[in-house]
Amino acid sequence: MKLLTQIPFSKAKSTIDYSDQLLLLGSCFSENIGAKLKYYKFQGLQNPLGILFHPLAIEKLIQKAVQQDVYDENDVFNLNEQWYCFDAHSELSNPSKEKLISDLNFAVERTMVQLKKASHVIITFGTAWVYRNTSTKQVVANCHKVPQSNFTKELLGVEDVKESLKRTIALVHSVNPTVQFIFTVSPVRHLKDGFVQNQLSKAHLIAAIHQVIDADKISYFPSYELMMDELRDYRFYAKDMLHPNEMAVDYIWEKFCEVWIGDSVGHVMTKIDEIQRGLRHRAFNPEGMAHQKFLTSLRGKIAYIKQTYPFMDFKLPEA
Structure with a gap:
Protein backbone atom coordinates (compact mmCIF):
# COMPACT_ATOMS: atom_id res chain seq x y z
CA MET A 1 0.00 0.00 0.00
CA LYS A 2 1.37 3.40 -1.01
CA LEU A 3 0.49 6.09 1.51
CA LEU A 4 1.93 9.07 -0.35
CA THR A 5 2.50 10.33 -3.86
CA GLN A 6 6.17 10.65 -4.75
CA ILE A 7 7.87 13.04 -7.14
CA PRO A 8 9.88 11.09 -9.72
CA PHE A 9 13.60 11.92 -9.85
CA SER A 10 16.49 11.03 -12.10
CA LYS A 11 20.21 11.59 -11.62
CA ALA A 12 21.50 14.93 -12.87
CA LYS A 13 24.13 15.00 -15.60
CA SER A 14 26.45 17.39 -13.78
CA THR A 15 26.52 15.93 -10.27
CA ILE A 16 28.49 17.32 -7.34
CA ASP A 17 31.62 15.72 -5.92
CA TYR A 18 34.47 16.81 -3.68
CA SER A 19 36.42 18.45 -6.48
CA ASP A 20 33.56 20.88 -7.17
CA GLN A 21 33.17 24.43 -5.90
CA LEU A 22 29.70 25.62 -4.86
CA LEU A 23 28.06 29.00 -4.36
CA LEU A 24 24.79 29.00 -2.41
CA LEU A 25 22.60 32.08 -2.32
CA GLY A 26 19.09 32.82 -1.16
CA SER A 27 16.52 32.26 1.52
CA CYS A 28 16.80 30.56 4.89
CA PHE A 29 16.15 27.18 3.25
CA SER A 30 19.43 27.59 1.36
CA GLU A 31 21.00 27.75 4.82
CA ASN A 32 19.51 24.32 5.58
CA ILE A 33 20.97 22.73 2.45
CA GLY A 34 24.19 24.69 2.92
CA ALA A 35 24.53 23.34 6.45
CA LYS A 36 24.26 19.79 5.13
CA LEU A 37 26.89 20.43 2.45
CA LYS A 38 29.15 22.01 5.06
CA TYR A 39 28.65 19.07 7.44
CA TYR A 40 29.79 16.69 4.71
CA LYS A 41 32.74 19.00 3.91
CA PHE A 42 31.87 20.00 0.36
CA GLN A 43 33.71 23.09 -0.85
CA GLY A 44 31.80 26.32 -1.27
CA LEU A 45 30.61 29.73 -0.14
CA GLN A 46 27.17 30.38 1.34
CA ASN A 47 25.27 33.67 1.54
CA PRO A 48 28.18 36.12 1.99
CA LEU A 49 25.68 38.96 2.55
CA GLY A 50 23.46 36.79 4.71
CA ILE A 51 20.02 35.49 3.81
CA LEU A 52 18.51 37.09 0.69
CA PHE A 53 14.87 36.34 -0.02
CA HIS A 54 13.98 37.63 -3.47
CA PRO A 55 15.46 37.57 -7.00
CA LEU A 56 16.36 41.27 -7.22
CA ALA A 57 18.46 41.10 -4.04
CA ILE A 58 20.45 38.15 -5.35
CA GLU A 59 20.83 39.78 -8.76
CA LYS A 60 22.21 42.94 -7.14
CA LEU A 61 24.85 41.00 -5.18
CA ILE A 62 26.02 39.21 -8.30
CA GLN A 63 25.99 42.44 -10.29
CA LYS A 64 28.14 44.23 -7.70
CA ALA A 65 30.53 41.28 -7.60
CA VAL A 66 30.94 40.98 -11.37
CA GLN A 67 31.20 44.75 -11.90
CA GLN A 68 33.45 45.08 -8.83
CA ASP A 69 31.32 47.85 -7.34
CA VAL A 70 32.47 49.10 -3.97
CA TYR A 71 30.30 49.95 -0.99
CA ASP A 72 30.90 53.29 0.72
CA GLU A 73 29.33 55.39 3.46
CA ASN A 74 26.45 56.38 1.18
CA ASP A 75 25.30 52.74 1.19
CA VAL A 76 24.89 52.37 4.95
CA PHE A 77 22.72 54.01 7.62
CA ASN A 78 22.52 54.19 11.39
CA LEU A 79 19.57 52.96 13.41
CA ASN A 80 19.48 52.39 17.18
CA GLU A 81 23.28 52.64 17.48
CA GLN A 82 23.88 50.04 14.76
CA TRP A 83 24.95 50.48 11.14
CA TYR A 84 23.01 48.65 8.42
CA CYS A 85 22.93 48.20 4.66
CA PHE A 86 19.67 47.63 2.80
CA ASP A 87 21.45 45.14 0.51
CA ALA A 88 22.45 42.78 3.31
CA HIS A 89 20.91 40.75 6.11
CA SER A 90 20.84 42.17 9.63
CA GLU A 91 23.48 39.67 10.74
CA LEU A 92 26.06 41.89 9.03
CA SER A 93 25.01 44.95 11.04
CA ASN A 94 27.73 46.48 13.18
CA PRO A 95 28.18 49.32 15.70
CA SER A 96 31.13 50.46 13.55
CA LYS A 97 30.33 52.07 10.20
CA GLU A 98 33.85 51.35 8.91
CA LYS A 99 33.65 47.68 9.92
CA LEU A 100 30.30 47.23 8.19
CA ILE A 101 31.57 48.80 4.95
CA SER A 102 34.68 46.62 5.12
CA ASP A 103 32.58 43.49 5.69
CA LEU A 104 30.27 44.36 2.80
CA ASN A 105 33.16 44.81 0.38
CA PHE A 106 34.85 41.64 1.61
CA ALA A 107 31.60 39.75 0.97
CA VAL A 108 31.42 41.11 -2.58
CA GLU A 109 35.06 40.16 -3.20
CA ARG A 110 34.48 36.64 -1.89
CA THR A 111 31.42 36.31 -4.12
CA MET A 112 33.44 37.24 -7.19
CA VAL A 113 36.24 34.82 -6.34
CA GLN A 114 33.72 32.01 -5.88
CA LEU A 115 31.76 32.90 -9.01
CA LYS A 116 34.86 32.52 -11.15
CA LYS A 117 35.66 29.02 -9.90
CA ALA A 118 32.18 27.70 -9.10
CA SER A 119 31.04 24.51 -10.75
CA HIS A 120 27.50 24.90 -9.36
CA VAL A 121 25.51 27.96 -8.29
CA ILE A 122 22.56 26.95 -6.10
CA ILE A 123 19.93 29.67 -5.65
CA THR A 124 16.85 29.35 -3.42
CA PHE A 125 14.16 32.01 -3.75
CA GLY A 126 11.83 32.63 -0.82
CA THR A 127 9.38 35.22 -2.11
CA ALA A 128 8.42 37.44 -5.03
CA TRP A 129 7.23 40.16 -2.64
CA VAL A 130 9.64 43.08 -2.37
CA TYR A 131 9.86 46.38 -0.48
CA ARG A 132 10.80 49.60 -2.25
CA ASN A 133 12.37 52.46 -0.32
CA THR A 134 10.14 55.48 -0.95
CA SER A 135 13.01 57.97 -0.70
CA THR A 136 15.55 56.22 -2.97
CA LYS A 137 13.04 54.24 -5.11
CA GLN A 138 15.36 51.22 -4.68
CA VAL A 139 14.15 47.72 -3.84
CA VAL A 140 15.78 46.56 -0.60
CA ALA A 141 16.93 43.10 0.44
CA ASN A 142 16.04 43.70 4.09
CA CYS A 143 14.07 46.42 5.86
CA HIS A 144 16.01 46.08 9.16
CA LYS A 145 12.91 47.07 11.17
CA VAL A 146 12.91 50.53 9.63
CA PRO A 147 9.28 51.80 9.92
CA GLN A 148 7.08 50.36 7.17
CA SER A 149 5.95 53.86 6.24
CA ASN A 150 9.34 54.21 4.51
CA PHE A 151 8.53 51.45 2.00
CA THR A 152 5.96 50.37 -0.52
CA LYS A 153 5.27 46.66 -0.90
CA GLU A 154 5.18 45.20 -4.42
CA LEU A 155 4.70 41.78 -5.97
CA LEU A 156 7.15 40.97 -8.76
CA GLY A 157 5.30 39.64 -11.78
CA VAL A 158 6.35 36.46 -13.58
CA GLU A 159 7.96 38.56 -16.31
CA ASP A 160 9.82 40.66 -13.71
CA VAL A 161 11.25 37.55 -12.06
CA LYS A 162 12.13 35.98 -15.41
CA GLU A 163 14.02 39.06 -16.59
CA SER A 164 15.90 39.23 -13.27
CA LEU A 165 16.89 35.56 -13.62
CA LYS A 166 18.07 36.13 -17.18
CA ARG A 167 20.22 39.07 -16.07
CA THR A 168 21.63 37.04 -13.17
CA ILE A 169 22.48 34.12 -15.43
CA ALA A 170 24.11 36.42 -17.99
CA LEU A 171 26.22 38.13 -15.32
CA VAL A 172 27.49 34.82 -13.98
CA HIS A 173 28.16 33.48 -17.47
CA SER A 174 30.21 36.59 -18.25
CA VAL A 175 32.85 35.37 -15.76
CA ASN A 176 32.09 31.63 -15.75
CA PRO A 177 30.38 30.32 -18.90
CA THR A 178 30.40 26.63 -17.87
CA VAL A 179 28.71 26.90 -14.46
CA GLN A 180 25.69 24.74 -13.61
CA PHE A 181 22.71 26.60 -12.09
CA ILE A 182 20.35 24.88 -9.68
CA PHE A 183 17.28 26.96 -8.88
CA THR A 184 14.81 26.02 -6.18
CA VAL A 185 11.92 27.67 -4.32
CA SER A 186 11.92 27.63 -0.54
CA PRO A 187 9.20 25.57 1.16
CA VAL A 188 9.13 28.10 4.01
CA ARG A 189 5.67 29.71 4.17
CA HIS A 190 5.73 33.53 4.20
CA LEU A 191 2.35 33.86 5.87
CA LYS A 192 2.99 37.45 6.97
CA ASP A 193 2.21 38.24 3.34
CA GLY A 194 -1.09 36.35 3.65
CA PHE A 195 -2.10 32.78 2.76
CA VAL A 196 -3.24 33.54 -0.78
CA GLN A 197 -0.47 36.08 -1.31
CA ASN A 198 2.19 33.55 -0.27
CA GLN A 199 0.94 31.00 -2.80
CA LEU A 200 0.75 33.66 -5.49
CA SER A 201 4.34 34.66 -4.74
CA LYS A 202 5.58 31.06 -4.94
CA ALA A 203 3.65 30.57 -8.19
CA HIS A 204 5.34 33.59 -9.78
CA LEU A 205 8.77 32.27 -8.79
CA ARG A 235 4.18 17.02 11.71
CA PHE A 236 6.89 18.01 9.21
CA TYR A 237 6.81 21.66 10.29
CA ALA A 238 8.64 23.39 13.13
CA LYS A 239 6.68 24.88 16.04
CA ASP A 240 6.05 28.09 14.10
CA MET A 241 4.18 26.03 11.46
CA LEU A 242 6.10 27.94 8.78
CA HIS A 243 9.54 26.32 8.52
CA PRO A 244 10.29 22.68 7.70
CA ASN A 245 11.45 20.81 10.79
CA GLU A 246 14.61 18.71 11.04
CA MET A 247 12.91 15.60 9.70
CA ALA A 248 11.60 17.47 6.65
CA VAL A 249 15.00 19.05 5.95
CA ASP A 250 16.64 15.63 6.19
CA TYR A 251 14.08 14.19 3.77
CA ILE A 252 14.55 16.95 1.20
CA TRP A 253 18.33 16.66 1.61
CA GLU A 254 18.12 12.93 0.83
CA LYS A 255 16.23 13.73 -2.36
CA PHE A 256 18.78 16.41 -3.25
CA CYS A 257 21.56 13.83 -2.81
CA GLU A 258 19.63 11.37 -4.95
CA VAL A 259 19.66 13.85 -7.83
CA TRP A 260 22.74 16.03 -7.39
CA ILE A 261 25.39 14.24 -5.32
CA GLY A 262 27.64 11.93 -7.31
CA ASP A 263 27.40 8.22 -6.52
CA SER A 264 31.18 8.00 -6.26
CA VAL A 265 31.32 10.12 -3.08
CA GLY A 266 28.72 8.27 -1.04
CA HIS A 267 31.29 6.19 0.82
CA VAL A 268 33.31 9.34 1.61
CA MET A 269 30.20 11.03 3.05
CA THR A 270 29.65 7.97 5.25
CA LYS A 271 33.20 8.23 6.62
CA ILE A 272 32.80 11.97 7.22
CA ASP A 273 29.54 11.35 9.05
CA GLU A 274 31.36 8.88 11.31
CA ILE A 275 34.02 11.50 12.04
CA GLN A 276 31.47 14.25 12.71
CA ARG A 277 29.56 12.01 15.11
CA GLY A 278 32.84 11.15 16.81
CA LEU A 279 33.75 14.82 17.20
CA ARG A 280 30.42 15.47 18.93
CA HIS A 281 30.89 12.58 21.32
CA ARG A 282 31.25 13.58 24.98
CA ALA A 283 32.93 11.04 27.23
CA PHE A 284 31.86 10.27 30.80
CA ASN A 285 35.52 9.68 31.64
CA PRO A 286 37.73 11.79 29.33
CA GLU A 287 40.93 10.47 30.94
CA GLY A 288 39.92 6.82 30.77
CA MET A 289 41.64 4.23 28.61
CA ALA A 290 38.54 3.55 26.52
CA HIS A 291 38.13 7.21 25.58
CA GLN A 292 41.82 7.62 24.74
CA LYS A 293 41.55 4.62 22.45
CA PHE A 294 38.47 6.19 20.87
CA LEU A 295 40.35 9.46 20.24
CA THR A 296 43.29 7.64 18.68
CA SER A 297 40.93 5.86 16.31
CA LEU A 298 39.14 9.14 15.48
CA ARG A 299 42.41 10.94 14.69
CA GLY A 300 43.34 8.05 12.44
CA LYS A 301 40.08 8.40 10.50
CA ILE A 302 40.66 12.14 10.10
CA ALA A 303 44.24 11.61 8.91
CA TYR A 304 43.05 9.01 6.40
CA ILE A 305 40.42 11.36 4.93
CA LYS A 306 42.82 14.32 4.79
CA GLN A 307 45.33 12.30 2.77
CA THR A 308 42.87 12.37 -0.13
CA TYR A 309 41.03 15.58 0.73
CA PRO A 310 43.52 17.92 2.44
CA PHE A 311 41.10 20.88 2.20
CA MET A 312 38.76 19.24 4.72
CA ASP A 313 39.06 20.92 8.10
CA PHE A 314 38.08 19.13 11.28
CA LYS A 315 38.39 20.50 14.78
CA LEU A 316 40.62 17.83 16.26
CA PRO A 317 40.10 16.73 19.84
CA GLU A 318 42.86 17.86 22.16
CA ALA A 319 45.40 15.22 23.15
Whole structure:
Protein backbone atom coordinates (compact mmCIF):
# COMPACT_ATOMS: atom_id res chain seq x y z
CA MET A 1 0.00 0.00 0.00
CA LYS A 2 1.37 3.40 -1.01
CA LEU A 3 0.49 6.09 1.51
CA LEU A 4 1.93 9.07 -0.35
CA THR A 5 2.50 10.33 -3.86
CA GLN A 6 6.17 10.65 -4.75
CA ILE A 7 7.87 13.04 -7.14
CA PRO A 8 9.88 11.09 -9.72
CA PHE A 9 13.60 11.92 -9.85
CA SER A 10 16.49 11.03 -12.10
CA LYS A 11 20.21 11.59 -11.62
CA ALA A 12 21.50 14.93 -12.87
CA LYS A 13 24.13 15.00 -15.60
CA SER A 14 26.45 17.39 -13.78
CA THR A 15 26.52 15.93 -10.27
CA ILE A 16 28.49 17.32 -7.34
CA ASP A 17 31.62 15.72 -5.92
CA TYR A 18 34.47 16.81 -3.68
CA SER A 19 36.42 18.45 -6.48
CA ASP A 20 33.56 20.88 -7.17
CA GLN A 21 33.17 24.43 -5.90
CA LEU A 22 29.70 25.62 -4.86
CA LEU A 23 28.06 29.00 -4.36
CA LEU A 24 24.79 29.00 -2.41
CA LEU A 25 22.60 32.08 -2.32
CA GLY A 26 19.09 32.82 -1.16
CA SER A 27 16.52 32.26 1.52
CA CYS A 28 16.80 30.56 4.89
CA PHE A 29 16.15 27.18 3.25
CA SER A 30 19.43 27.59 1.36
CA GLU A 31 21.00 27.75 4.82
CA ASN A 32 19.51 24.32 5.58
CA ILE A 33 20.97 22.73 2.45
CA GLY A 34 24.19 24.69 2.92
CA ALA A 35 24.53 23.34 6.45
CA LYS A 36 24.26 19.79 5.13
CA LEU A 37 26.89 20.43 2.45
CA LYS A 38 29.15 22.01 5.06
CA TYR A 39 28.65 19.07 7.44
CA TYR A 40 29.79 16.69 4.71
CA LYS A 41 32.74 19.00 3.91
CA PHE A 42 31.87 20.00 0.36
CA GLN A 43 33.71 23.09 -0.85
CA GLY A 44 31.80 26.32 -1.27
CA LEU A 45 30.61 29.73 -0.14
CA GLN A 46 27.17 30.38 1.34
CA ASN A 47 25.27 33.67 1.54
CA PRO A 48 28.18 36.12 1.99
CA LEU A 49 25.68 38.96 2.55
CA GLY A 50 23.46 36.79 4.71
CA ILE A 51 20.02 35.49 3.81
CA LEU A 52 18.51 37.09 0.69
CA PHE A 53 14.87 36.34 -0.02
CA HIS A 54 13.98 37.63 -3.47
CA PRO A 55 15.46 37.57 -7.00
CA LEU A 56 16.36 41.27 -7.22
CA ALA A 57 18.46 41.10 -4.04
CA ILE A 58 20.45 38.15 -5.35
CA GLU A 59 20.83 39.78 -8.76
CA LYS A 60 22.21 42.94 -7.14
CA LEU A 61 24.85 41.00 -5.18
CA ILE A 62 26.02 39.21 -8.30
CA GLN A 63 25.99 42.44 -10.29
CA LYS A 64 28.14 44.23 -7.70
CA ALA A 65 30.53 41.28 -7.60
CA VAL A 66 30.94 40.98 -11.37
CA GLN A 67 31.20 44.75 -11.90
CA GLN A 68 33.45 45.08 -8.83
CA ASP A 69 31.32 47.85 -7.34
CA VAL A 70 32.47 49.10 -3.97
CA TYR A 71 30.30 49.95 -0.99
CA ASP A 72 30.90 53.29 0.72
CA GLU A 73 29.33 55.39 3.46
CA ASN A 74 26.45 56.38 1.18
CA ASP A 75 25.30 52.74 1.19
CA VAL A 76 24.89 52.37 4.95
CA PHE A 77 22.72 54.01 7.62
CA ASN A 78 22.52 54.19 11.39
CA LEU A 79 19.57 52.96 13.41
CA ASN A 80 19.48 52.39 17.18
CA GLU A 81 23.28 52.64 17.48
CA GLN A 82 23.88 50.04 14.76
CA TRP A 83 24.95 50.48 11.14
CA TYR A 84 23.01 48.65 8.42
CA CYS A 85 22.93 48.20 4.66
CA PHE A 86 19.67 47.63 2.80
CA ASP A 87 21.45 45.14 0.51
CA ALA A 88 22.45 42.78 3.31
CA HIS A 89 20.91 40.75 6.11
CA SER A 90 20.84 42.17 9.63
CA GLU A 91 23.48 39.67 10.74
CA LEU A 92 26.06 41.89 9.03
CA SER A 93 25.01 44.95 11.04
CA ASN A 94 27.73 46.48 13.18
CA PRO A 95 28.18 49.32 15.70
CA SER A 96 31.13 50.46 13.55
CA LYS A 97 30.33 52.07 10.20
CA GLU A 98 33.85 51.35 8.91
CA LYS A 99 33.65 47.68 9.92
CA LEU A 100 30.30 47.23 8.19
CA ILE A 101 31.57 48.80 4.95
CA SER A 102 34.68 46.62 5.12
CA ASP A 103 32.58 43.49 5.69
CA LEU A 104 30.27 44.36 2.80
CA ASN A 105 33.16 44.81 0.38
CA PHE A 106 34.85 41.64 1.61
CA ALA A 107 31.60 39.75 0.97
CA VAL A 108 31.42 41.11 -2.58
CA GLU A 109 35.06 40.16 -3.20
CA ARG A 110 34.48 36.64 -1.89
CA THR A 111 31.42 36.31 -4.12
CA MET A 112 33.44 37.24 -7.19
CA VAL A 113 36.24 34.82 -6.34
CA GLN A 114 33.72 32.01 -5.88
CA LEU A 115 31.76 32.90 -9.01
CA LYS A 116 34.86 32.52 -11.15
CA LYS A 117 35.66 29.02 -9.90
CA ALA A 118 32.18 27.70 -9.10
CA SER A 119 31.04 24.51 -10.75
CA HIS A 120 27.50 24.90 -9.36
CA VAL A 121 25.51 27.96 -8.29
CA ILE A 122 22.56 26.95 -6.10
CA ILE A 123 19.93 29.67 -5.65
CA THR A 124 16.85 29.35 -3.42
CA PHE A 125 14.16 32.01 -3.75
CA GLY A 126 11.83 32.63 -0.82
CA THR A 127 9.38 35.22 -2.11
CA ALA A 128 8.42 37.44 -5.03
CA TRP A 129 7.23 40.16 -2.64
CA VAL A 130 9.64 43.08 -2.37
CA TYR A 131 9.86 46.38 -0.48
CA ARG A 132 10.80 49.60 -2.25
CA ASN A 133 12.37 52.46 -0.32
CA THR A 134 10.14 55.48 -0.95
CA SER A 135 13.01 57.97 -0.70
CA THR A 136 15.55 56.22 -2.97
CA LYS A 137 13.04 54.24 -5.11
CA GLN A 138 15.36 51.22 -4.68
CA VAL A 139 14.15 47.72 -3.84
CA VAL A 140 15.78 46.56 -0.60
CA ALA A 141 16.93 43.10 0.44
CA ASN A 142 16.04 43.70 4.09
CA CYS A 143 14.07 46.42 5.86
CA HIS A 144 16.01 46.08 9.16
CA LYS A 145 12.91 47.07 11.17
CA VAL A 146 12.91 50.53 9.63
CA PRO A 147 9.28 51.80 9.92
CA GLN A 148 7.08 50.36 7.17
CA SER A 149 5.95 53.86 6.24
CA ASN A 150 9.34 54.21 4.51
CA PHE A 151 8.53 51.45 2.00
CA THR A 152 5.96 50.37 -0.52
CA LYS A 153 5.27 46.66 -0.90
CA GLU A 154 5.18 45.20 -4.42
CA LEU A 155 4.70 41.78 -5.97
CA LEU A 156 7.15 40.97 -8.76
CA GLY A 157 5.30 39.64 -11.78
CA VAL A 158 6.35 36.46 -13.58
CA GLU A 159 7.96 38.56 -16.31
CA ASP A 160 9.82 40.66 -13.71
CA VAL A 161 11.25 37.55 -12.06
CA LYS A 162 12.13 35.98 -15.41
CA GLU A 163 14.02 39.06 -16.59
CA SER A 164 15.90 39.23 -13.27
CA LEU A 165 16.89 35.56 -13.62
CA LYS A 166 18.07 36.13 -17.18
CA ARG A 167 20.22 39.07 -16.07
CA THR A 168 21.63 37.04 -13.17
CA ILE A 169 22.48 34.12 -15.43
CA ALA A 170 24.11 36.42 -17.99
CA LEU A 171 26.22 38.13 -15.32
CA VAL A 172 27.49 34.82 -13.98
CA HIS A 173 28.16 33.48 -17.47
CA SER A 174 30.21 36.59 -18.25
CA VAL A 175 32.85 35.37 -15.76
CA ASN A 176 32.09 31.63 -15.75
CA PRO A 177 30.38 30.32 -18.90
CA THR A 178 30.40 26.63 -17.87
CA VAL A 179 28.71 26.90 -14.46
CA GLN A 180 25.69 24.74 -13.61
CA PHE A 181 22.71 26.60 -12.09
CA ILE A 182 20.35 24.88 -9.68
CA PHE A 183 17.28 26.96 -8.88
CA THR A 184 14.81 26.02 -6.18
CA VAL A 185 11.92 27.67 -4.32
CA SER A 186 11.92 27.63 -0.54
CA PRO A 187 9.20 25.57 1.16
CA VAL A 188 9.13 28.10 4.01
CA ARG A 189 5.67 29.71 4.17
CA HIS A 190 5.73 33.53 4.20
CA LEU A 191 2.35 33.86 5.87
CA LYS A 192 2.99 37.45 6.97
CA ASP A 193 2.21 38.24 3.34
CA GLY A 194 -1.09 36.35 3.65
CA PHE A 195 -2.10 32.78 2.76
CA VAL A 196 -3.24 33.54 -0.78
CA GLN A 197 -0.47 36.08 -1.31
CA ASN A 198 2.19 33.55 -0.27
CA GLN A 199 0.94 31.00 -2.80
CA LEU A 200 0.75 33.66 -5.49
CA SER A 201 4.34 34.66 -4.74
CA LYS A 202 5.58 31.06 -4.94
CA ALA A 203 3.65 30.57 -8.19
CA HIS A 204 5.34 33.59 -9.78
CA LEU A 205 8.77 32.27 -8.79
CA ILE A 206 8.11 28.75 -10.07
CA ALA A 207 6.58 29.96 -13.32
CA ALA A 208 9.51 32.30 -14.02
CA ILE A 209 12.18 29.69 -13.24
CA HIS A 210 10.58 27.23 -15.63
CA GLN A 211 10.79 29.82 -18.40
CA VAL A 212 14.59 30.01 -18.12
CA ILE A 213 15.39 26.32 -17.54
CA ASP A 214 17.99 24.94 -19.91
CA ALA A 215 18.33 21.18 -20.41
CA ASP A 216 22.05 21.20 -19.67
CA LYS A 217 23.11 24.17 -17.54
CA ILE A 218 20.01 25.51 -15.74
CA SER A 219 17.99 23.11 -13.61
CA TYR A 220 15.14 23.18 -11.11
CA PHE A 221 15.06 21.18 -7.88
CA PRO A 222 11.53 20.89 -6.40
CA SER A 223 12.11 21.66 -2.71
CA TYR A 224 8.76 23.44 -2.49
CA GLU A 225 6.90 20.61 -4.20
CA LEU A 226 8.49 17.99 -1.95
CA MET A 227 7.19 19.83 1.11
CA MET A 228 3.75 20.51 -0.36
CA ASP A 229 3.11 17.16 -2.08
CA GLU A 230 5.16 14.46 -0.33
CA LEU A 231 5.36 15.90 3.19
CA ARG A 232 1.88 17.38 3.29
CA ASP A 233 1.40 17.07 7.04
CA TYR A 234 1.97 19.52 9.89
CA ARG A 235 4.18 17.02 11.71
CA PHE A 236 6.89 18.01 9.21
CA TYR A 237 6.81 21.66 10.29
CA ALA A 238 8.64 23.39 13.13
CA LYS A 239 6.68 24.88 16.04
CA ASP A 240 6.05 28.09 14.10
CA MET A 241 4.18 26.03 11.46
CA LEU A 242 6.10 27.94 8.78
CA HIS A 243 9.54 26.32 8.52
CA PRO A 244 10.29 22.68 7.70
CA ASN A 245 11.45 20.81 10.79
CA GLU A 246 14.61 18.71 11.04
CA MET A 247 12.91 15.60 9.70
CA ALA A 248 11.60 17.47 6.65
CA VAL A 249 15.00 19.05 5.95
CA ASP A 250 16.64 15.63 6.19
CA TYR A 251 14.08 14.19 3.77
CA ILE A 252 14.55 16.95 1.20
CA TRP A 253 18.33 16.66 1.61
CA GLU A 254 18.12 12.93 0.83
CA LYS A 255 16.23 13.73 -2.36
CA PHE A 256 18.78 16.41 -3.25
CA CYS A 257 21.56 13.83 -2.81
CA GLU A 258 19.63 11.37 -4.95
CA VAL A 259 19.66 13.85 -7.83
CA TRP A 260 22.74 16.03 -7.39
CA ILE A 261 25.39 14.24 -5.32
CA GLY A 262 27.64 11.93 -7.31
CA ASP A 263 27.40 8.22 -6.52
CA SER A 264 31.18 8.00 -6.26
CA VAL A 265 31.32 10.12 -3.08
CA GLY A 266 28.72 8.27 -1.04
CA HIS A 267 31.29 6.19 0.82
CA VAL A 268 33.31 9.34 1.61
CA MET A 269 30.20 11.03 3.05
CA THR A 270 29.65 7.97 5.25
CA LYS A 271 33.20 8.23 6.62
CA ILE A 272 32.80 11.97 7.22
CA ASP A 273 29.54 11.35 9.05
CA GLU A 274 31.36 8.88 11.31
CA ILE A 275 34.02 11.50 12.04
CA GLN A 276 31.47 14.25 12.71
CA ARG A 277 29.56 12.01 15.11
CA GLY A 278 32.84 11.15 16.81
CA LEU A 279 33.75 14.82 17.20
CA ARG A 280 30.42 15.47 18.93
CA HIS A 281 30.89 12.58 21.32
CA ARG A 282 31.25 13.58 24.98
CA ALA A 283 32.93 11.04 27.23
CA PHE A 284 31.86 10.27 30.80
CA ASN A 285 35.52 9.68 31.64
CA PRO A 286 37.73 11.79 29.33
CA GLU A 287 40.93 10.47 30.94
CA GLY A 288 39.92 6.82 30.77
CA MET A 289 41.64 4.23 28.61
CA ALA A 290 38.54 3.55 26.52
CA HIS A 291 38.13 7.21 25.58
CA GLN A 292 41.82 7.62 24.74
CA LYS A 293 41.55 4.62 22.45
CA PHE A 294 38.47 6.19 20.87
CA LEU A 295 40.35 9.46 20.24
CA THR A 296 43.29 7.64 18.68
CA SER A 297 40.93 5.86 16.31
CA LEU A 298 39.14 9.14 15.48
CA ARG A 299 42.41 10.94 14.69
CA GLY A 300 43.34 8.05 12.44
CA LYS A 301 40.08 8.40 10.50
CA ILE A 302 40.66 12.14 10.10
CA ALA A 303 44.24 11.61 8.91
CA TYR A 304 43.05 9.01 6.40
CA ILE A 305 40.42 11.36 4.93
CA LYS A 306 42.82 14.32 4.79
CA GLN A 307 45.33 12.30 2.77
CA THR A 308 42.87 12.37 -0.13
CA TYR A 309 41.03 15.58 0.73
CA PRO A 310 43.52 17.92 2.44
CA PHE A 311 41.10 20.88 2.20
CA MET A 312 38.76 19.24 4.72
CA ASP A 313 39.06 20.92 8.10
CA PHE A 314 38.08 19.13 11.28
CA LYS A 315 38.39 20.50 14.78
CA LEU A 316 40.62 17.83 16.26
CA PRO A 317 40.10 16.73 19.84
CA GLU A 318 42.86 17.86 22.16
CA ALA A 319 45.40 15.22 23.15
